[in-house]
Amino acid sequence: MTVLKRIKENLFLAIVVLAYIIMFVMNPAMGTESIKNSGYYIKEMLMIMPVIFVLTALLDTWVPKEKIMRYLGKDAGAKGVFLSFVVGSISAGPIYAAFPMCVMLHRKGASIRNLVIILSSWAVIKVPMLLNEAKFLGPKFMAVRWVLTVFAILIFSWISAKIIQDEDLPGEVLAQPGLHINRDACMGCSLCAKSYPALFEMIGKKAAIKANEPQSLDVEKLQSAMDACPVHAIQYSQE
Ligand code: SF4
Numbered sequence: 001m002t003v004l005k006r007i008k009e010n011l012f013l014a015i016v017v018l019a020y021i022i023m024f025v026m027n028p029a030m031g032t033e034s035i036k037n038s039g040y041y042i043k044e045m046l047m048i049m050p051v052i053f054v055l056t057a058l059l060d061t062w063v064p065k066e067k068i069m070r071y072l073g074k075d076a077g078a079k080g081v082f083l084s085f086v087v088g089s090i091s092a093g094p095i096y097a098a099f100p101m102c103v104m105l106h107r108k109g110a111s112i113r114n115l116v117i118i119l120s121s122w123a124v125i126k127v128p129m130l131l132n133e134a135k136f137l138g139p140k141f142m143a144v145r146w147v148l149t150v151f152a153i154l155i156f157s158w159i160s161a162k163i164i165q166d167e168d169l170p171g172e173v174l175a176q177p178g179l180h181i182n183r184d185a186c187m188g189c190s191l192c193a194k195s196y197p198a199l200f201e202m203i204g205k206k207a208a209i210k211a212n213e214p215q216s217l218d219v220e221k222l223q224s225a226m227d228a229c230p231v232h233a234i235q236y237s238q239e
Helices: 002-009 011-026 028-062 065-072 074-089 095-107 112-124 127-137 139-163 191-195 219-228
Strands: 179-181 200-203 206-209 234-236
Touching (some): 011 028, 028 095, 219 234
Antiparallel strands (some): 200 206
16 A cells, blocks of 8 residues: 555656666666666766756845746736746756756746746757757758747747646745745635635635735735634745
């Protein structure tokens, strides 16, 4: 029972291990080669990721939530789209380095659309990569591919934002600085949405902070919503 539970909790890892076992049984040479390749990438990740975690933590501390929300949030519009392209394009390092950064940005209020743009431009239109592309395949090839790729990213980021909601991502979204809803604890009673409907809403069976939340908080109403919450899932701290 415990083993099954562990497998369920680490399903992706279990699938990878199973794939290796099948590969070793069917083609031992290929299995050995795969292990070597995986070892190489794990070593590379172990060297890069600590630096990325430190950088992410520093950005988390230094860049205020209000700035992330203003420049990369849902209401940032064309400015947010442009900045997301810039952030993704000037970045350095492999794409997996972008994931912890994006988790931090999302937690601080960056929109799903802008995260998709950052990840996509990080992966396919990084400036150093464009220079190499122009050198080997010619500037015309690079320019046409760049323009078409930017259009594709714009379309796919828009579609992604329609399909993926904030609550589909792990972690909380800090739509209002200092205000947190612990979604894991939320039992969906909707008392907060009834107490302060301008700020809270129910999305599915969980409470969420409204996308167009009021600019200034009514602290009294917020306090009554917090008091009403039976599991104390709402926290607010003024910074
Ligand atoms: S009051 Fe608390 S438990 Fe009820 S919906 Fe709101 S956050 Fe969730």
